[in-house]
Amino acid sequence: MSESTNGGTNGGTNGRRLRIGVIGLGIGRMHIEGWRQHPQVEVVAIADADPVRLAAVGDQFGIPGRHTSAEAMLAAESLDVVSVCTPNKFHKDLTLAALAAGCHVLCEKPMAMNADEGREMLAAAERASRRLMINFSYRFSAQSRALKAQVDGGVFGEFYFGRTVWHRRRGMPGFGGWFGTKALAGGGPLIDLGVHRLDLALWLMGYPKPTWVMGATYDPIARELADKAGKTFDVEDLATAFIRFENGATLALEASWAANIAEAELMETRLLGTKAGLLQKNLHEGYTFDAHLYTELNGAPFDLHLHQAATPAPSAMHDYADAILGDRPHPAPGEEGLIVMELLDAIYESARTGAPVKL
Ligand SMILES: NC(=O)c1ccc[n+]([C@@H]2O[C@H](COP(=O)([O-])OP(=O)(O)OC[C@H]3O[C@@H](n4cnc5c(N)ncnc54)[C@H](O)[C@@H]3O)[C@@H](O)[C@H]2O)c1
Structure with missing residues (x-):
C-alpha cells in the first residue's frame, strides 16, 4: 500500500483545524453531518450544480461558502479536505481537481466508473502526496x-x-x-x-x-x-x-x-x-x-x-479527520477502492463474454 495516499508522510496539519468542502449535496448532506462529529473539523464550503439544493443545505447547516461549481469552490476556499459526492461519472475529474488544489479527498463509492479511472486517481494522489479515501460506509458501523x-x-x-x-x-x-x-x-x-x-x-x-x-x-x-x-x-x-x-x-x-x-x-x-x-x-x-x-x-x-x-460508532469522516490530524494511515484507502473497481470491471467483462476473467 502506498504511504502517500494512505497517509503517514504528508498528512499532518500542524494543529490547525481542518477546512472541509463538500461537492454534491445528496449523500453529501451525510458527509456534512459526519465531518461535524469531529471537534477539529469545520465544513466551510459546499458546491452543488443545483442552486436550490445549495441554498437549502447551506441554510440548514449554516455553511458560509456556497458555490454552484466545484472548481469555483476549490479556487476560493483554501480547503484541506474535499468530499466528492456527485454522480459516479464526475468522481475522477473532481478528485483530480481537488488533489491539484492541494486537498485530501474522501470520494464516494464507487471510486470511479472503472479501474482505469481509479488508477488515474491513485496516481494523482501519489504525485500530489495527498490522501485518497473511499467512503465504504458500511465498514464503519x-x-x-x-x-x-x-x-x-x-x-x-x-x-x-x-x-x-x-x-x-x-x-x-x-x-x-x-x-x-x-x-x-x-x-x-x-x-x-x-x-x-x-x-x-x-x-x-x-x-x-x-x-x-x-x-x-x-x-x-x-x-x-x-x-x-x-x-x-x-x-x-x-x-x-x-x-x-x-x-x-x-x-x-x-x-x-x-x-x-x-x-x-x-x-x-x-x-x-x-x-x-x-x-x-x-x-x-x-x-x-x-x-x-x-x-x-x-x-x-x-x-x-x-x-x-x-x-x-464514529462516522467514516470522523476517522478520516483523526487519521489526517494524527498523521496516521487512514481506513478505506484508494488502493482498496481500486481492487474493488478491478473486480467490478472483471465481473462486467465476464458477464459480457460469458467466460471467466483472470485478474
Ligand atoms: N456511501 C453510501 O452509502 C452512499 C449512499 C448514497 C449515494 N452514494 C454515492 O454518492 C454519490 C452521489 O449519490 P447521491 O445519491 O447523493 O446522488 P444525488 O443525485 O442525490 O445527488 C448528487 C448531487 O450532485 C450534484 N452534482 C452533480 N454533478 C455535479 C458537479 N459536477 N458539481 C457539483 N455538483 C454536482 C447534483 O446537483 C446533486 O445535487 C454516488 O456516487 C453514489 O454512489 C453513496
Missing part, C-alpha cells in the same frame, strides 16, 4: 467494527468461503435518472449496492488477492418497467459473481434493484472461517444490522449474538 475486532483477534481462523448480498425486491434509485444510465453511473446495482457488500467482505477477509472472476448480469424486471414508463434504463437490475482468491478462498456476490424475493431490502454478509463463521444481516428489511458468530465450543455448537451498541 458498530457491528462491522465489532466483527473486524474478532477477525483481528483470530476468532474465525482463516476464511475460506463467503457470500455477500444486497437485494431489493423493487428499488431502482431515482428510476429514470443517472443511477440507471450507464454513461453516468458505470453500471447498475453491482456498482451501486454490490460495491458496499463486496468491500465489507473483502475488508473482513483481509483483502486477499483475487485471481479469477465469473460474473453474470440480468435486466428483465427493470427493463420492462422502464420500457412501460418510457424511462432511461441501460444497466443491469441484478448481478451475480463468484470470485476466487490466491489463498484458495472463494466469495459469492449478489446485488439487485429488482428481484422477486420476500424482502423489500436484504443485506447479508456471511463468511465461513476454519474456527468460526460470521453473519451480518439487516434487521426488518431496513438499515440497522445484527451480527452473529457461529462456532463450536468443546464439541457443542454455540451461537453468539452481538448486543446492539449503546452509542453509534
Whole structure:
C-alpha cells in the first residue's frame, strides 16, 4: 500500500483545524453531518450544480461558502479536505481537481466508473502526496467494527468461503435518472449496492488477492418497467459473481434493484472461517444490522449474538479527520477502492463474454 495516499508522510496539519468542502449535496448532506462529529473539523464550503439544493443545505447547516461549481469552490476556499459526492461519472475529474488544489479527498463509492479511472486517481494522489479515501460506509458501523475486532483477534481462523448480498425486491434509485444510465453511473446495482457488500467482505477477509472472476448480469424486471414508463434504463437490475482468491478462498456476490424475493431490502454478509463463521444481516428489511458468530465450543455448537451498541460508532469522516490530524494511515484507502473497481470491471467483462476473467 502506498504511504502517500494512505497517509503517514504528508498528512499532518500542524494543529490547525481542518477546512472541509463538500461537492454534491445528496449523500453529501451525510458527509456534512459526519465531518461535524469531529471537534477539529469545520465544513466551510459546499458546491452543488443545483442552486436550490445549495441554498437549502447551506441554510440548514449554516455553511458560509456556497458555490454552484466545484472548481469555483476549490479556487476560493483554501480547503484541506474535499468530499466528492456527485454522480459516479464526475468522481475522477473532481478528485483530480481537488488533489491539484492541494486537498485530501474522501470520494464516494464507487471510486470511479472503472479501474482505469481509479488508477488515474491513485496516481494523482501519489504525485500530489495527498490522501485518497473511499467512503465504504458500511465498514464503519458498530457491528462491522465489532466483527473486524474478532477477525483481528483470530476468532474465525482463516476464511475460506463467503457470500455477500444486497437485494431489493423493487428499488431502482431515482428510476429514470443517472443511477440507471450507464454513461453516468458505470453500471447498475453491482456498482451501486454490490460495491458496499463486496468491500465489507473483502475488508473482513483481509483483502486477499483475487485471481479469477465469473460474473453474470440480468435486466428483465427493470427493463420492462422502464420500457412501460418510457424511462432511461441501460444497466443491469441484478448481478451475480463468484470470485476466487490466491489463498484458495472463494466469495459469492449478489446485488439487485429488482428481484422477486420476500424482502423489500436484504443485506447479508456471511463468511465461513476454519474456527468460526460470521453473519451480518439487516434487521426488518431496513438499515440497522445484527451480527452473529457461529462456532463450536468443546464439541457443542454455540451461537453468539452481538448486543446492539449503546452509542453509534464514529462516522467514516470522523476517522478520516483523526487519521489526517494524527498523521496516521487512514481506513478505506484508494488502493482498496481500486481492487474493488478491478473486480467490478472483471465481473462486467465476464458477464459480457460469458467466460471467466483472470485478474
Ligand atoms: N456511501 C453510501 O452509502 C452512499 C449512499 C448514497 C449515494 N452514494 C454515492 O454518492 C454519490 C452521489 O449519490 P447521491 O445519491 O447523493 O446522488 P444525488 O443525485 O442525490 O445527488 C448528487 C448531487 O450532485 C450534484 N452534482 C452533480 N454533478 C455535479 C458537479 N459536477 N458539481 C457539483 N455538483 C454536482 C447534483 O446537483 C446533486 O445535487 C454516488 O456516487 C453514489 O454512489 C453513496
